[in-house]
Amino acid sequence: xxxxITGGAGFIGSTLADFLLAKGWHVTAIDxxxxxxxxxxxxxxxxxxxRFAQLDLKDxxxxxxAFAQGADVVFxxxxxxxxxxxxxxxxxxxxxxxxxxxxxxxxMRAAGIGKIVFSSTGSVYGEPEVFPTPEDAPFPVQTSMYxxxxxxxxxxxxxxxxAYGMQAWIxxxxxxxxxxxxxxVVFSFCAQLRKEDRLTFLSDGTPRKSYLxxxxxxxxxxxxxxxAKGKVNILNLGNDEEMPVRDIADIVVRESGRKKxxxxxxxxxxxxxWIGDSPHIRLDIARMRKLGWEPALSIEQAxxxxxxxxxxxxxxxxxxxxxxxx
Amino acid sequence: xxxxITGGAGFIGSTLADFLLAKGWHVTAIDxxxxxxxxxxxxxxxxxxxRFAQLDLKDxxxxxxAFAQGADVVFxxxxxxxxxxxxxxxxxxxxxxxxxxxxxxxxMRAAGIGKIVFSSTGSVYGEPEVFPTPEDAPFPVQTSMYxxxxxxxxxxxxxxxxAYGMQAWIxxxxxxxxxxxxxxVVFSFCAQLRKEDRLTFLSDGTPRKSYLxxxxxxxxxxxxxxxAKGKVNILNLGNDEEMPVRDIADIVVRESGRKKxxxxxxxxxxxxxWIGDSPHIRLDIARMRKLGWEPALSIEQAxxxxxxxxxxxxxxxxxxxxxxxx
Numbered sequence: 001x002x003x004x005i006t007g008g009a010g011f012i013g014s015t016l017a018d019f020l021l022a023k024g025w026h027v028t029a030i031d032x033x034x035x036x037x038x039x040x041x042x043x044x045x046x047x048x049x050x051r052f053a054q055l056d057l058k059d060x061x062x063x064x065x066a067f068a069q070g071a072d073v074v075f076x077x078x079x080x081x082x083x084x085x086x087x088x089x090x091x092x093x094x095x096x097x098x099x100x101x102x103x104x105x106x107x108m109r110a111a112g113i114g115k116i117v118f119s120s121t122g123s124v125y126g127e128p129e130v131f132p133t134p135e136d137a138p139f140p141v142q143t144s145m146y147x148x149x150x151x152x153x154x155x156x157x158x159x160x161x162x163a164y165g166m167q168a169w170i171x172x173x174x175x176x177x178x179x180x181x182x183x184x185v186v187f188s189f190c191a192q193l194r195k196e197d198r199l200t201f202l203s204d205g206t207p208r209k210s211y212l213x214x215x216x217x218x219x220x221x222x223x224x225x226x227x228a229k230g231k232v233n234i235l236n237l238g239n240d241e242e243m244p245v246r247d248i249a250d251i252v253v254r255e256s257g258r259k260k261x262x263x264x265x266x267x268x269x270x271x272x273x274w275i276g277d278s279p280h281i282r283l284d285i286a287r288m289r290k291l292g293w294e295p296a297l298s299i300e301q302a303x304x305x306x307x308x309x310x311x312x313x314x315x316x317x318x319x320x321x322x323x324x325x326x
Numbered sequence: 327x328x329x330x331i332t333g334g335a336g337f338i339g340s341t342l343a344d345f346l347l348a349k350g351w352h353v354t355a356i357d358x359x360x361x362x363x364x365x366x367x368x369x370x371x372x373x374x375x376x377r378f379a380q381l382d383l384k385d386x387x388x389x390x391x392a393f394a395q396g397a398d399v400v401f402x403x404x405x406x407x408x409x410x411x412x413x414x415x416x417x418x419x420x421x422x423x424x425x426x427x428x429x430x431x432x433x434m435r436a437a438g439i440g441k442i443v444f445s446s447t448g449s450v451y452g453e454p455e456v457f458p459t460p461e462d463a464p465f466p467v468q469t470s471m472y473x474x475x476x477x478x479x480x481x482x483x484x485x486x487x488x489a490y491g492m493q494a495w496i497x498x499x500x501x502x503x504x505x506x507x508x509x510x511v512v513f514s515f516c517a518q519l520r521k522e523d524r525l526t527f528l529s530d531g532t533p534r535k536s537y538l539x540x541x542x543x544x545x546x547x548x549x550x551x552x553x554a555k556g557k558v559n560i561l562n563l564g565n566d567e568e569m570p571v572r573d574i575a576d577i578v579v580r581e582s583g584r585k586k587x588x589x590x591x592x593x594x595x596x597x598x599x600w601i602g603d604s605p606h607i608r609l610d611i612a613r614m615r616k617l618g619w620e621p622a623l624s625i626e627q628a629x630x631x632x633x634x635x636x637x638x639x640x641x642x643x644x645x646x647x648x649x650x651x652x
Binding site for chain 1: 463471601
């Protein structure tokens with residue numbers, strides 16, 4: 001089987017590439033390297049089943065050329081990774097999300113590729129009133145440019161399935177943690193602890209969110225692809241638990257070998273870490289569970305693995321990859 | 327008060343312009359004339375309170391210039407009017423819907439305009455399972471490029487309200503009928519009857535949809551703007567009734583002074599008039615009713631007015647404006 005993975009040098013995309021290679025698939029990884037890292041795919045470059053192409057999905061012509069070889073499944077994971085930046089760069093998600101997804105779908109249509117897996121987000125539920133939030137929750141109101149662009153991509157993919165007989169697996173993720181994690185709250189806390197005895201929070205520490213280990217995420221993507229048989233399969237991927245940001249800080253401090261009393265917590269003023277951020281995210285995973293999948297790791301276990309990986313790979317915390325506070 | 331109306335030379339936009347002028351507003355109508363008609367605004371050209379600008383919303387720079395004068399409210403009604411064409415031109419709605427709306431919002435932000443009214447569509451409910459369909463119906467799966475782009479625009483507008491303190495009135499319309507109606511099922515039936523004793527249906531005649539008179543639509547837009555006070559006000563605009571396409575044909579035949587037995591009905595094979603078309607649309611208008619609005623005309627009355635207007639304005643049925651069958 002042959003896969004094309006967009007965002008293939010990123011956190012989840014590169015982990016998925018390794019997973020599919022281990023299953024005997026041929027993998028073409030595409031990435032514009034805006035957030036991807038060579039360290040995440042360099043080990044595959046000698047593998048005859050692996051090919052990497054640096055490519056921007058906004059360039060429709062080049063995407064068409066790259067897809068012309070064909071594939072059994074396109075895993076479209078590429079997106080603007082700077083979710084927080086929406087309000088500062090309000091057209092970024094239009095280009096990196098909406099236009100890029102349109103280019104991917106047009107290239108699939110031209111190459112006769114019929115199956116697409118898409119990484120959407122629990123943020124499309126806006127600020128839900130039902131917890132855990134199921135896939136058919138009440139029609140939400142969007143709060144961020146990022147989620148609006150993900151919702152458009154979901155809708156466009158569904159429309160392509162309707163119009164051209166494609167089949168789609170749309171996964172709405174909670175925040176993903178684990179090896180190769182390069183931005184987000186745990187990353188930010190680890191980065192801060194390397195520099196000072198103080199953790200500065202974007203929020204007041206109370207937002208409660210759900211997190212999933214990247215290995216569970218990739219296993220879930222695979223499981224849904226094997227077992228969900230609908231035309232458009234919309235599936236939450238998350239964890240039954242949720243955890244307040246403050247508790248995450250406590251675990252990061254402990255796993256970093258520090259004592260809680262040594263570290264000053266500088267809390268923000270509001271419940272929202274950034275404009276459009278939802279202070280409470282926990283997804284109902286009953287659909288995925290019915291298909292036979294469930295997460296193996298708890299949120300705490302996922303945080304521990306993340307901290308250990310960042311400690312073992314301090315280069316990941318350096319330079320241009322540091323994206324501000326948690 | 328000052329309004330900017332995008333799609334201001336179109337069916338609903340030009341009717342809204344007349345309505346606002348009658349209320350004493352100053353109106354700037356913007357249209358790229360892809361579906362707009364000079365006949366719909368020519369009567370206002372001598373009015374010092376009215377200004378028309380031919381302009382394509384895809385040109386971000388020109389939109390910014392046109393909005394720089396400021397306004398109290400932007401009524402963003404422009405869109406690709408050829409809903410049926412999505413599967414033939416799958417990137418059209420991305421450009422005419424998503425990008426155009428982004429340009430409108432950026433121009434509003436630059437000019438400090440804080441209020442936006444947006445014409446969305448009942449099609450964003452996909453193929454709903456609840457009738458009449460309320461605004462908070464279960465999170466739908468999209469079936470058309472058109473609806474996906476409208477849903478993106480809704481989400482982007484909501485995100486701008488969240489990020490920049492704007493206020494929005496998002497109306498989800500059923501199909502609109504009345505004077506200046508220039509495409510859709512009644513238009514198609516009238517156009518066909520002028521040429522032959524036969525009506526060719528796109529569907530099998532069974533789709534049941536709701537329709538609203540344009541005067542009720544514009545009054546509803548106005549009423550919601552006056553009375554809905556939320557940050558993001560999402561409101562269905564429709565009619566309690568629904569009507570099968572076959573019954574619409576019967577009314578059009580009768581109002582055209584023909585006898586039903588004289589006209590051959592050539593029915594299509596499927597319930598869907600085109601790819602992505604929803605065979606059943608009826609919206610719950612309880613929210614609007616709670617605000618004090620309800621439609622004055624029945625669907626039948628709206629059809630009768632439409633047929634009479636098309637008969638009195640045969641030029642509207644000619645040439646480039648004919649958009650195929652109903």
